[in-house]
Amino acid sequence: MFEQVSANNNGELVINVGPQHPATHGVLHLLITLHGETVTKLEPNLGYxxxxxxxxxxxxxxxxxxxxxxxxxxxxxxxxxxxxxLGVEKAMQIEIPERAEYIRVLMSELTRLASHQLWWGAMAMDLGALSPFFYAFREREVINDIMEETCGARLTMNYFVPGGVMYDIHPNFVKRVKDFIVLFKSKIAEYDELVTGNVIFQNRMKNIGIISKEDAISYGCTGPTARGSGVSCDVRKNYPYSIYKNVQFDEVLEYGCDAFSRYQVRIKEMYQSVRIIEQLIDQIPEGEFQAKTKAVIKLPKGEFYTRVETARGELGVYIVSEGGTTPYRIKFRSPGFSNLSALEHMVKGHKIGDLVAIMGVLDLVIPDIDR
Amino acid sequence: MENEELIAQVQTRFPEASIVLGNDFPEVSIDSKQLLPVLQTLKTEPSLAFNFLFCETCVDWKTHFTMVYHLESTTHRHNLVIKANLDRVQPEIETACHLYRAAELHEREIFDLFGIIFTNHPHLRRILLTDDWVGYPLRKDYDDPINMIKL
Amino acid sequence: MISLENISASIHQLLSANLSQTAVILIEMSIIALLAITLFALLGLILVFMERKVSAWIQIRLGPNRVGPKGIFQTTADTIKLALKEGFVPDGADKFLYKLAPFVVMIIAMMLLAPIAFAKNFAMWDLNIGVFFITAISSVSVIGILMAGWASNNQYSLLGAMRSGAQIISYEISAGMAILTIIVLTGSLQISEIVNSQSNGWWLFKGHIPAVIAFVIYIIAVTAETNRAPFDMAEAESELTGGFHTEYSGMRFALFFLAEYINIFIVCAVGATLFLGGWMPFHIGAWEGFNHIMDFIPSSVWFLGKTFFLIFVIMWFRWTFPRLRIDQLLNLEWKYLLPISLFNLLFMTLIAIKGWHF
Incomplete structure (x- = not known):
């Protein structure tokens, strides 16, 4: 009966990680081959x-x-x-009001903060420290409350529409964001103290999941994953959209190429997001929050590619229009999909514990990969 | 490099390709058999250095398929779109995954949803759908009376 | 003053006045067995509740607060739930070993309760090799874990069990060395004598730096030995989903869970006995008045207070640190803790021979 504990001829063990596994944060299925504790082969199985x-x-x-x-x-x-x-506006050549642009960037950066906080908590949880999760959620909750007040939703916002935003910001918005920024600046130092400086954490994160600059580009990595290897790929800097060209912020680059560099990129990005919010929050201009658009939007014939920087990397929206009211073809170039393709390269030769740490730092969101 | 200059340079290198300036990027239409040499040149030529394939997809035009490759150079910060038309009955094209590792998963996805055969791909299997799925959902003639809701 | 010592003595007198010696022994043994099982269950409930409250406190939440006042009956409710659950045996498992494993782990945990002195002159079995008994028996628990991992017919369980085997065997050495460091000072393996030798001060304070080093090593080693985070490689829920008990459910899982907490209690009790004077009150040299006040606190309170303090420290570890990787875990033991504890032992022997300790 013990033959069922399957081992193939080389003494290798094939294990299914997922689709129900605490470290995959969703329904990702990885088929890994183990030699002892060392991962020799990894194959993602998507589509759940x-x-x-x-x-x-x-x-x-x-x-x-x-x-x-x-x-x-x-x-x-x-x-x-x-x-x-942005894609629809570019195709229709609508100018959207200044106020809407400010609101959009503010909301985007708040979202980035919330996303990085969730990542930070979940990654620490993958490494076995459960408490940071709760600390991260304490502040994330404040962002969610701010979002809820204005957008009426906490997760799937649906707040940006072609031509601007759906409705004006809540009167409390500016004050609450300011309060949050004051609060968050002290908490982010706490995050560093709690996790970044920890010896066990650093030993776990350093020198694992190494991907060189060339490999990161070749695998199509974007976002913090690539920036941890020194690839400049921040769309907000390289191809500025909205009002990002008017705000001061740094593209965070780390050159360690390992999981710890990627971790640091994300932590430092939180500081940059705070910086952007601080610059904009007092300057939201008065005026319309939505440009006048026709009720039925028709795009001219042609192909339109828009790229933005999400919390995970570059999201591309490729719209092929035939001139009708519906798109002829839409392709979403999701950051997670490309980042995932580099996972095998990063994990090979490392232990299972490292697999979990590397996956945690990649910050995979499975619906983003599967679409 | 500015788009006009880029178009000129690419045109001199590939005289048979037709290049237009699209809405966002210059678009180069090539013969599908020429794909690999073109990509090879674009990647290795130092003045072009298109080392980053950030998007690869396919469009079903009912009469033919068009493979679309979005390329970027991380050194020069210029972009280029490569297009190659494929026969609808026997859609086949050389894989790009030996030049760009990112293409591996993208091509598996395109195979899965469009049924395009990438020759020399290391493991061309369905990726998002189950192995026993019939048909290729993103083709325009695909019909699934149960799962598709028509408005 | 009512103390556990007096209660046990009066029960003994009452029984021997009325019954023959054999009957007295039989009755006393069954009372002890009953008490041991009750203690086992009670400790489990209390420690699980404590862990939940401590983790809640560290993680800025409330913890259980619905069942009973402040949620004190939450663990009882959970136990009832676990008892009512189906005891699932996976297809292809070695049914005999699979069912046996939780009992092996539990029985070993219960046996370890025997030599522990809960109060002054109050231990089940104050045998002359008490500490040795504990170190010997506690190593057997790895067999239960290996058995569970192997019999489950699950790769995750197997990996967890193998990790656990490597880990427990390694850290046993450091724990043993740390214990030996104190044994060198006391010159006895009997728990009551070890406690008595600390009547004028605890070994942690009397034994200079080597005792402190031994204490730190002991705490690290036993955290690893009981499979607690940051050394919970055997379970590692984010890596191996649940390690050796992935496939266990219902009461069988509860037994593993209980045994883990009992093991924590035991190692902390041993730690308190060796380093913090067991049930011995806190005395400072010649301060008669102060020492007298300290004596008023019952010895059982001293013992439990110290033990629960150490348990709290171990829980604090768990909710603060990330987990180590398996190779780092073994590196820590074989490259750092073991050499340090060997030299520490040598140093302590020197101190003991020269009589430098207080």
């Missing part, structure tokens, strides 16, 4: 939450298809919506 969003979009109007994207990378739903709204 594939909803064929691209096919669905082909029968949805340009106002409707934005809402499906909130369900992709649900942790950066504002930013996903932003990409779609």
């Amino acid at each position: 939450i594939h909803r064929s969003i691209e096919k669905m979009c082909e029968s949805l109007s340009y106002r409707q298809f934005i809402y499906t994207t909130s369900r992709m990378d649900y942790l950066s739903s504002h930013i996903n919506n932003h990409a779609c709204a």
